Amino acid sequence: MKRILLALLLLIIVVPAVIIGAEFIDHYDAESAATASAPPAPATERQVARGAYLARAGDCMACHTARGGQPYAGGRAISTPFGTMYAPNITADKETGLGSWSANDFWRALHHGKSKDGSFLYPAFPYTNYTKITREDSDALFAYMQTVTPVRQPSQEHALRFPYNNRILLAGWRALYFTPGAYRADSAQSVEWNRGAYLVQGLGHCSACHTTRNAFGATVAKSDLGGGLIPIMNWYAPSLTSDAEAGLGNWELQHITALLKTGVSPRSTVFGPMAEVVSRSLQHLDDNDIQAMAVYLKSLPQNDPPPALDTPQPDKAAADRMMQAGAKIYEQHCAECHKADGKGNTAAYPPMSGNRALTMGSAVNPIRMVLNGGFPPSTEGNPRPYGMPPFGQMLNDQEVAAVVSYIRNSWDNRAGFVSPQEVNRHRSIPLD
Structure with a gap:
């Protein structure tokens, strides 16, 4: 009931923001489309291979493949505090997947969080991170997805509670919590550091788990990578900016790379949801990218205080x-x-x-x-x-x-x- 009241309050308060935000987004989309109106060149083998690698880096199969189902055919149920969402079919099927999409449609989904028909996508699809992906990488990903064996499997409707099943609310959510924008390199940092930041902030969407979310499901910017309880799953993704938790500032670089690449290191071992990330995604990345991510993660400020205790303490x-x-x-x-x-x-x-x-x-x-x-x-x-x-x-x-x-x-x-x-x-x- 509390969440419903908050959602209704959001609708009442942000109606002007909805209108302004929608106008801004439409303008941004039109501006982007103007710069990408030319049809892309036919995909090369190198581009497809690059896209396959990026799909691994983004761990796309994890959400878009149901247990026992065909790869990327969707159908996996994703429980959220707002109801159950079902990952869509993203195989190359023309009727139920991405087979009829263009590279521009795909870029619009990743960068702007909008589907082929212009409807708002729910942020369970982490476009708030994927917006940082470059157009070149988006096109490579799309080229690869067009080679995925088509599977005819209609995407299942989300089972969200009222009022979250009204997509119009997403206009207000986006106005408050989402600004499209590709990653911008920090000129004060090395090429390696920037590569790591690009992967962690964008394709890796690490903040989706390692950041606290507010009542509306948006990550709290001021606590970026500061740790958070993963909704419904009830695993705590520890802070990457606190030495009291999983901060890596005083780790040796080879121990960080070992943990990301193999799941084990002399300092720690991954379990739970992170074990799946290492198994399906990180272990398949090349050593240079793992090293870059480690360099970036080790550089994060280590000054967040540990969270308060969850339970009263005994005498x-x-x-x-x-x-x-x-x-x-x-x-x-x-x-x-x-x-x-x-x-x-x-x-x-x-x-x-x-x-x-x-x-x-x-x-x-x-x-x-x-x-x-x-x-x-x-x-x-x-x-x-x-x-x-x-x-x-x-x-x-x-x-x-x-x-x-x-x-x-x-x-x-x-x-x-x-x-x-x-x-x-x-x-x-x-x-x-």
Whole structure:
């Protein structure tokens, strides 16, 4: 109800902005079309190969392929706080995919967030990031998509609640939160840094997960890459601008590149949604692009404070009891792999001591790992990853809270305690 009232308030307040924004967008589109009115040259093999690479970099298949479905044929359900959205068919089928689109139509979708017929696209399609893509890369992507085997599969209508199923509201949303614009290189930075920034900000759309969203689903600019809970999935994408979380400012460059390319490094291991990103996208990028992304990420300012704790903290007596219980559970179930001193075996099992993934304000990620287990991605650099078994059937809520609290407050770690109620809340959340 609160979200509906906010949406109605948005409609009332921004009607003038809707009109002004729509006029601005239409003018911008007309101006862009005038500069790109000439038909593109026929695609070359090199351009198609480039487009295939860029599709990997953008992880396009992840959203546009349903489980067990044909590549890029759409149909994957994407849960949002506003209802369920269904990724469209982007194969080369002329009736249900992109086969009847032009390169200009495709550019309009990526750069302006508007479909072939001019209708506004919902920002679950991250055109707020893709707008930074160059026209050359957009054309290469389109050239590749035209080679994807056509699949006749009509795109499914989104199942959004009122009033979010009214696309006219997007005019106001765009006026407030979206300005089209390709990436502009920073002349004060190196070519490598700019390449990394282009990939992170644009095709990689890292801010889509690693940035807090407001009540209307827009990323909050002032906290760009500052961390955020991924809606519905309930995984916390940590801040990339805070040393208290996943900030990379004091990492060695080779450790960052290893994490991005293989999913494992001496400092950390990726799980959850990030494991899918590494598996389907990042491991397939060339080393120069991975290095460029690492250079850019390492350069980000590391000054964001850690987030507030998610749950009230126990008194000292209760905390001591929880630590004692957690120590016994850790010794029984965890120490064999992660070692009694919490240092782990970096070739297979990540360290517990000093692992910032465990000590953030939000404890949702370690809670879900204990409950559900998980694996880092299988990559060329880590083809047989060691996994974490699930303990959700073995341990009750109190026991999970105890062992997670123990891990977060032992060795070099100092973080908040976890409550059984918090564990119970996350126990009922589906994995996908």
